[in-house]
Amino acid sequence: MSSLLGIFFFLFFFLLSSNISAKIREYKWRVEYMHWCPDGVDGVVMAINGNFPSPTIRALVGDTIYVHFTNNLPTEGVVIHWHGISQSGTPWADGTASISQCPINPGETFLYKFQVDKAGTYFYHGHYGMQRSAGLYGSLIVEDEKEPFHYDGEFNLLLSDWWHKSSNEQQIDLSSKPFRWIGEPQSLLMNGRGQFNCSLAAQFSKLGVPQCKLRGDEQYAPQILHVHPNKTYRLRVASSTALSSLNLAIGGHKMVVVEADGNYIQPFSVKNMDIYSGESYSILFNTDQDPSNNYWISINVRGREPKTPQGLTILNYIPHFASKIPNSPPPLPPLWNDYKYSKAFSNKIFGLNGWSPKSPTRQNRRILLLNTQNRIEGYIRWAIxxxxxxxxxxPYLGSIKYGINNAFDTKSPPNTFSKNYNIMKPPINPNSTYGNGIYMLKFNTTVDVILQNANVLAENESEIHPWHLHGHNFWVLGYGDGKFVSKNVEKFNLKNPPLRNTVVVFPYGWTAVRFVANNPGVWAFHCHIEPHLHLGMGVVFAEGVHLVKNVPNEALTCGLRGKMLVKNKHK
Amino acid sequence: MSSLLGIFFFLFFFLLSSNISAKIREYKWRVEYMHWCPDGVDGVVMAINGNFPSPTIRALVGDTIYVHFTNNLPTEGVVIHWHGISQSGTPWADGTASISQCPINPGETFLYKFQVDKAGTYFYHGHYGMQRSAGLYGSLIVEDEKEPFHYDGEFNLLLSDWWHKSSNEQQIDLSSKPFRWIGEPQSLLMNGRGQFNCSLAAQFSKLGVPQCKLRGDEQYAPQILHVHPNKTYRLRVASSTALSSLNLAIGGHKMVVVEADGNYIQPFSVKNMDIYSGESYSILFNTDQDPSNNYWISINVRGREPKTPQGLTILNYIPHFASKIPNSPPPLPPLWNDYKYSKAFSNKIFGLNGWSPKSPTRQNRRILLLNTQNRIEGYIRWAIxxxxxxxxxxPYLGSIKYGINNAFDTKSPPNTFSKNYNIMKPPINPNSTYGNGIYMLKFNTTVDVILQNANVLAENESEIHPWHLHGHNFWVLGYGDGKFVSKNVEKFNLKNPPLRNTVVVFPYGWTAVRFVANNPGVWAFHCHIEPHLHLGMGVVFAEGVHLVKNVPNEALTCGLRGKMLVKNKHK
Structure with a gap:
């Protein structure tokens, strides 16, 4: 009788907790260093199972992903962050060192296990030290059968920037006194492929770079997009850049933007689009151009004076040769510092009615976060x-869950900044302090965060910062210039704000976001520019940690938690 | 009454176990990467408390060393091996990753605590991945009041070799398919100082390198040895080279060798001396030369075709200017491949009667270790x-002590090699296997090891390998050419073999050593050339592990032992 009851309950929960077609998708991955040639110059990348970029995961919404992740690096720990995945019920699988788990040490295997509960274009990447810059990233695509648009075929481009100096040395440079800036990237990559010593479009360039002569099987040969005429294609695009904001264009083709960070948006049409590090989009385009030509797909640096050649690949109309160079030059991006142009793009993005949850009409708490560039003991740092x-x-998740004292500053960092702070000038007192305190959020409350930008240490300079929130999407309520003031609230878009996980803060401006603290766990919210995070530009939120259950034993056995376990054992 | 008894026992053991003046010497160290310029070219080193080389420890025999060692590296684990220290009673403090302890993770502090029970010239270094090559080394000098010689002053030179390519990238190169050899070092360093783009002795050189113009405060300016005329000086010298065998000379001065690896030896006089990686010596020299001159101290590469400029510093006779260039060229080393010369030097080293324990007259077990260069799945490896x-x-220490299954191959590796193996030819079957089995030694037995050299993968090539044993000294019973045969035993030196912790195996030759397995613990025995160890050239001995007591909780909480601890906790 009791076994029958057991079967009943099993079936009941099985039907309740998974849609019929939901699958477990299981992967065995090992990460290691390998020599690779991302842009024609011999280098070293962090690779998974010998792939750069790391392998693409494709799943259906509702599937559960199992990744048995083995660290084959010689001396370094590693974690993998699944960027854009909510990790609802699995906050220990968020893959953020010091926050959600201990680094996986060399020789160890850690099992990431999480559900992909929302269709969209995502990616994953290293989130320890600067291992993302080392090339540890790959695509994660979650499909759904129901979508608010149709297309005949799809492509995926994972964008990144590449330095010839190792990420290890970059990290040492950034932490040096005197400070050593890493400089602009040598190349821009699409799916890990770029060209440094040659250009695909040399004949249109005044830079004197030679024309690339490629067989097509080189590690740095572009991945060509082959299309049939008069069809509609979906292009998924995500940016894992360490530093660069990008502008993407398909020569001669209009793009209709339909998805942002795994959220459907009101379709709008552009001839090129900005994409910041940490963001992802889907765009639709029609192959309605002269089918006897090929067309450029280009990415260019935005928001920083570009010293990096544009990244290129080719849209090839079948059945013509892919090697045929397009007969016009690659699309020109907007001026690198035309922020008006960038703001116009950002302001075109709205949530799609009926496909996105509505924003709560009011917040329970508002946090203002001023970012400043500072010096601490002679080191250059960013501070919030x-x-x-x-x-x-x-890791915070363990120290909070297990009530471990002295693991971090229990004093909360400031909820706001001085009203008198002049964001248009370099900091008057550029001194700042190190800290690891966190913002404790009341569970299930609605939180507004105003990200406030300011002038850096040098006069007349303010930088772009794309901020990424782990474990949640937020509604982007609005952007503004200058210093945020209370009455800006009146202009918040509560009607159809887009839901996202990454949002840009423009130079000298502010950005307002709202989210519901309903995901038990500890979550990073940080500038997605890797050197900026490395230099301190982030905060940490914790909510409902007492509700976190079923943490795998091996996720949190380092630091004071490790000491506690061993002490108990030996007593 | 019982407390009185307690005091009595305390005093009794206090007097028994320590000499009156024995001290605790306590250090707080943090390791981090820093930019440094060891040879005039900007580079990166692993440094302790901002020092390269790492700080020198000086102690008196019988002292106990406490090093609170904090890992400030961004993502790498780290350990420190105290090379030449017996670690009697503290095998967990030997600082060998995977053997004696878990890597110390970033942010963690580990307390090394051990007694220096034998006077001598030692050093310490990283023993995880190739962190020694990254510059993680420093001197450890143990003094005694009683010594079999006298001197008026002393100097210490820690020798190393330096590459401009980071040790991280070297390690990736060595583990690449196709194999990428790291090449010869760019510079030789004395106390972390060398010159790459200039020479101190340019005027005597035909290489066309410019004369160094140094103020003396450069990171790569040589450390001058200032001496008074007509005195006797002790020069302590240890080699932490990653690859290079060296020959050391002091222009115009005879050297009397008096100590080897912390053991007094029968003094003998030479005009230059070989020193292999892992070895240390003390030599005495008299400042009996023309006091109006300065003299060169030089190191040169031995045993590999030298492609690295000699390392130089100056012996300066006070009160003359240190900047005065010696009036004759730096001493010429023997030809790089004059192994007869090297063997003659090694054969001059004998134990000093009355100052060294005698070797047991017979062994309980003989192990023959053939080293071969091999390929495994297309990777180049060394095999034993x-x-x-x-x-x-x-780590073996934990898996054996706590009886953990499946932590390593329990099958012992072979005790010998095929009698038919032709050491004069490349391996006929160059295929080998990976393994992590170990040699279990019966406690308190006497073990002979015959290290047998052979031809590498290329024809007519056999390399020098200096082998280092952790946790013990061994008696060097003899060297021979060709393949070891039983009757070679007859020529073993049982009368006055030198005690050492490192010994060289000459090309196509063998070396016989004897030690008593009386130190409870697990101990590496390996080629001290770091790329060779990285490529598999070592074995592991375990003895009396059941007798190991008082292992600090945090030494062994990784891998399966960590899993065990957490599992017990959660049950």
Whole structure:
């Protein structure tokens, strides 16, 4: 009788918790260093199972992903962050060192197990030290049968920037006194492929770079997009850049933007689009151009004076030769510092009615986060409300869940910044402090965050910062110039704000986002520019940690938690 | 009454176990990367407390050393091996990743605590991945009041070789398919100082390198040895080279060799001396030359075709200017491949009667270890008796002590090699296997090891290998050419063999050593050339592990032992 009851309950929960077709998708991955040639110059990348970029995961919404992740690096720990995945119920699988788990040590295998509960274009990447810059990234595509648009075929481009100096050395440079800036990337990559010593479009260029002569099987040969005429294609695009904001264009083709960070948006048409690090989009385009030509797909640096050649590949109309060079030059991007242009793009993005949850009409708490560039003991750092984030040795998730004392500053960092702060000038007192305190959010409350930009240490300079929130999407309520003031609230878009996980803060401007703190766990919210995060530009939120269940034993056995376990054992 | 008894026992053991003046010497160290310029070319080193080389420890025999060692590296684990220290009673403090302890993770502090029970010239260095090559080394000098010689002053030179390519990239190169050899070092360093783009002795050189113009405060300016005329000086010298065998000379001065690896030896006089990686010596020299001159101290590469400029510093007779260039060229080393010369030097080293324990007259077990260069799955590796050592994730000390299954191959690796093996030819079957089995030694037995050299993969080539044993000294019973045969035993030196911790195996030759397995623990025995160890050239001995007591909780909490601890906790 009791076994019958057991079967009943099993069936009941099985039907309740998964749609009929939901699958477990299981992967065995090992990460290691390997020599690779992303842009024609011999280099070293962090690769998974010998692939650069790391393998693409494709799943259906509702599937559960199992990744048995083995660290084959010689001496370094590693974690993988599944960027854009909510990790609802699995906050320990978020893959953020010092926050959600201990680094996976060399020789160890960690099982990431999480559900992909929302269709969209995502990616994953290293989230320890600067291992994303080392090339540790790959695509994660979640499909759904129901979608608010149709297309005949699809492509996926994962964008990144590439330095010839190793990420290890970049990290040392950034932490040096005197400070050593890493400079602009040598190349821009699409799916890990770029060209440094030659150009695909040399004949249109005045730079004197030779024309690439490629067989097509080189590690740095572009991945060509082959299309049939008069069809509609979906192009999925995500940016894993370490530093660069990008502008993407398909020569001669209009693009209709339909998805942002795994959220459907009101379709709008552009001839080129900005994409910041941490963002992803889907665009639709029709192959309605002269089918006897090929066309450029280009990415260019935005928001920083471009010193990096544009990244290129080719849209090839079948059945013509892919090697045929398009007969017009690659599309020109907007001026690198035409922020008006960028703002216009961002302001075109709205949530799609009926496909996105509505924003709560009011917040329970508002946090203002001023970012400043500072010096601490002669080191250059970024700070938020005058605190430059340094990560603790014991992951927050463990120290909060297990009530471990002295694992981090229990004093909350400031909720706001001085009203008198002049964001148009370099900081008057450029001194800041290190800190690892976190913002404790009341579970299930609605939180507004105003990200406030400011002038850097040098006069007349303010930088772009794309901020990424782990474990949640937020509604983007609005952008503004200058210093945020209370009455800006009146202009918040509560009607159809887009839901996203990454949002840009423009130079000298502010950005307002709203989210519901309904995901038990500890979550990073940080500038997705990797050197900026490395230099302290981030904060940490915690909510409902007492509700976190079923943490795998091996996720949190380092630092003070490790000491606690061993002490108990030996007593 | 019982407390009185307690005091009595305390005093009794206090007097028994320590000499009156024995001290605790306590250090707080943090390791981090820093930019440094060891040879005039900007580079990156692993430094302790901002020093390259790492700080020198000086102690008196019987002292106990406490090093609170904090890992400030961004993503890498780290350990420190105290090279030449017996670690009697503290095998967990030997600082060998995968053997004696878990890597110390970023942010963690580990306390090394051990007694220096034998006077001598030692050093310490990283023993995880190739962190020694990254510059993680420093001197450890143990003094005694009683010594079999006298001197008026002393100097210490820690020798190393330096590459402009980072050790991280070297390690990736060595593990690449196709294999990428790291090449010869760019510079030789004395106390971390060398010159690459200039020479101190340019005027005597035909290489066309410019004369160094130094103020003396450059990071790569040589450390001058200032002496008074007509005195006797002790020069302590240790080699932490990654690859290079060296020859050391002091222009115009005879050297009397008096100590080898912390053991007094029968003094003998030479005009230059070989020193292999892992070895240390003390030499005495008299400042009996023309006091109006300065003299060169030089190191040169031996045993490999030298492509690295000699390392130089100056012996300066006070009160003359240190900047005065010696009036004759730096001493010429013997020809790089004059192995007869090298063997003659090695054969001059004998134990000093009355200052060294005698060797047992017979062994209980003889192990023959043939080293071969091999290929495994297309990777180049070194193998011992056809097994190429790969380290397990769970340190042996923990897996043996706590009886953990499946932590390593329990099958012992072979005790010998095929009688038919032709050491004069490349391996006929160059295929080998990975393995992590170990040699279990019966406690308190006497073990002979015959290290047998052979031809590498290329024809007519056999390399020098200096082998280092952890946790013990061994008696060097003899060297021979060709393949070891039983009757070679008859020529073993049992009368006054020198005690050492490192010994060279000459090309196409063998070396016989004897030691007593009386130190409870697990101990590496390996080629001290770091790329060779990285490629598998080592074995592991375990003895009396059941007798190991008082292992600090945090030494062994990784791998399967960590899993065990957490599992017990959660049950």
């Amino acid at each position: 409300n005058n605190v430059s984030l340094v990560f603790p040795t014991t | 008796n056809n097994v190429s050592l790969v380290f397990p994730t769970t």
